[in-house]
Amino acid sequence: MDALYTLLRRGFRHGVHPEEHKERTEGVPIQRMPFVGRYVLPLGQHLGAPSKPVVEVGERVVRGQLIAEPGAFVSTSLHSPVTGWVRAIASRRHPGGLFARSIEIETDPYATQRLTPRPPLAWKALSITDFIAEVQKAGIVGMGGAAFPAHVKYSLPDGQHIDNVLVNGAECEPFLTNDHRLMVERPDALLRGIEILLHVLGAKAATIGVELNKPDAISVLQRRIDPAGPVRVVPLRVKYPQGAEKMLIKAIYDQEVRSGELPRDIGIVVNNVGTVVAIADWLDSGVPLIERVVTVSGRGVAKPSNLIVPLGTPVREVLRFCGGLRDDTVEVVVGGPMMGTTVSSLDVPVLKGTSGLLAFTREESVRPKEYPCIRCGRCVEACPAFLNPSRLARLAKARMFGEMKQYAVMDCIECGSCTYSCPSGIPIVQLIRTAKSQLRQPTRKTA
Numbered sequence: 001m002d003a004l005y006t007l008l009r010r011g012f013r014h015g016v017h018p019e020e021h022k023e024r025t026e027g028v029p030i031q032r033m034p035f036v037g038r039y040v041l042p043l044g045q046h047l048g049a050p051s052k053p054v055v056e057v058g059e060r061v062v063r064g065q066l067i068a069e070p071g072a073f074v075s076t077s078l079h080s081p082v083t084g085w086v087r088a089i090a091s092r093r094h095p096g097g098l099f100a101r102s103i104e105i106e107t108d109p110y111a112t113q114r115l116t117p118r119p120p121l122a123w124k125a126l127s128i129t130d131f132i133a134e135v136q137k138a139g140i141v142g143m144g145g146a147a148f149p150a151h152v153k154y155s156l157p158d159g160q161h162i163d164n165v166l167v168n169g170a171e172c173e174p175f176l177t178n179d180h181r182l183m184v185e186r187p188d189a190l191l192r193g194i195e196i197l198l199h200v201l202g203a204k205a206a207t208i209g210v211e212l213n214k215p216d217a218i219s220v221l222q223r224r225i226d227p228a229g230p231v232r233v234v235p236l237r238v239k240y241p242q243g244a245e246k247m248l249i250k251a252i253y254d255q256e257v258r259s260g261e262l263p264r265d266i267g268i269v270v271n272n273v274g275t276v277v278a279i280a281d282w283l284d285s286g287v288p289l290i291e292r293v294v295t296v297s298g299r300g301v302a303k304p305s306n307l308i309v310p311l312g313t314p315v316r317e318v319l320r321f322c323g324g325l326r327d328d329t330v331e332v333v334v335g336g337p338m339m340g341t342t343v344s345s346l347d348v349p350v351l352k353g354t355s356g357l358l359a360f361t362r363e364e365s366v367r368p369k370e371y372p373c374i375r376c377g378r379c380v381e382a383c384p385a386f387l388n389p390s391r392l393a394r395l396a397k398a399r400m401f402g403e404m405k406q407y408a409v410m411d412c413i414e415c416g417s418c419t420y421s422c423p424s425g426i427p428i429v430q431l432i433r434t435a436k437s438q439l440r441q442p443t444r445k446t447a
């Protein structure tokens with residue numbers, strides 16, 4: 001108990017406490033969404049290079065078949081979520097707001113859609129290089145929302161090694177409960193994935209960090225863990241953005257990942273619970289990443305749910321399955337309310353990184369009127385990355401993007417704590433996000 005008390009007191013500094021609303025779906029078991037008539041799979045639905053199609057228009061594909069191969073090392077494979085026919089390889093609307101080259105598949109209404117699992121891979125005999133290739137082959141990305149190709153994290157420069165595997169079960173975004181339900185419903189797959197990671201990475205120990213608002217997940221996992229073994233569950237106080245890698249590392253190991261460093265530089269690899277389960281599914285039964293658990297919530301949706309959704313399913317179909325939208329729904333957000341983005345069309349598809357679909361009514365989606373900065377300092381107090389958000393917002397408004405670098409804008413994790421705490425309603429994180437995307441374009445003028 002003393003140890004627990006110490007951990008809870010330690011945590012990370014700053015952050016915010018947004019209202020939660022997890023009660024709508026935290027007790028709702030994961031249900032499988034039925035197949036629909038059409039799927040759209042953008043080739044660039046992860047960070048890094050887009051995937052390259054290996055199928056042609058008109059070709060018949062089966063569920064789980066490779067349809068696009070990695071376009072570079074920082075890129076992943078893409079598989080068909082359904083048995084049917086490739087109807088187009090063309091530009092389609094992406095949830096990010098722009099259009100992206102995508103593979104469109106029409107479902108065969110007479111196909112069984114049954115997957116034939118392959119026997120488990122002998123993963124104990126896999127070298128780290130082979131393991132990395134397997135994870136890339138399975139198309140696995142970070143399932144917490146960032147969608148960074150998972151295999152890249154296991155590729156270590158010479159001389160580096162991983163001591164600790166940190167499993168991110170914090171799920172600090174309000175409304176989202178998809179990771180929570182995975183921990184409650186598939187603890188064995190999660191622990192199996194951890195066993196695999198410990199072995200292939202040669203790590204000494206693994207920690208699953210779970211916020212205290214998920215007591216059932218904590219107890220399910222604790223009951224299955226051998227107290228004398230290398231895996232432990234650490235309950236964490238409820239605080240946003242606890243699920244950000246650097247904050248989670250600080251809360252659990254009391255170690256800092258400095259500016260420009262990665263967790264692996266201090267011997268830690270961080271994976272979301274969904275990512276670890278996906279690794280176990282691939283190695284144990286050869287099921288690639290063709291579907292994911294999505295929380296559907298917000299007052300605008302009739303039946304809040306946790307669903308297994310095939311990738312590429314149009315958002316409109318998911319919402320329809322959940323009873324449709326209330327008339328006073330004003331926006332649908334992909335992801336959580338703090339870091340998610342509003343979709344411009346309900347025809348955009350569910351991607352590998354889609355953790356939630358939130359339908360907000362007029363009442364829930366109050367956009368504060370913007371007033372001038374009153375220099376109250378609340379955004380500075382809230383920022384977990386110890387930046388000066390008000391200064392960054394001022395520079396962004398003046399389009400002085402180059403100067404923003406001096407104030408470590410690239411260390412911003414885009415958590416939105418500053419915007420949330422600003423009494424003047426200044427959209428700070430949105431301004432910073434725009435500046436960061438400008439700074440990533442080397443040919444554009446930045447100041």
Ligand code: SF4
Pocket residue numbers: 372373374375376377378379380389390393421422423424425426428
């Ligand atoms: S919280 Fe808003 S009003 Fe206060 S200093 Fe920051 S930007 Fe200015």
Ligand code: SF4
Pocket residue numbers: 382383384385386387388389411412413414415416417418419428429432
């Ligand atoms: S400046 Fe970035 S890291 Fe700091 S609170 Fe705002 S969004 Fe979060």
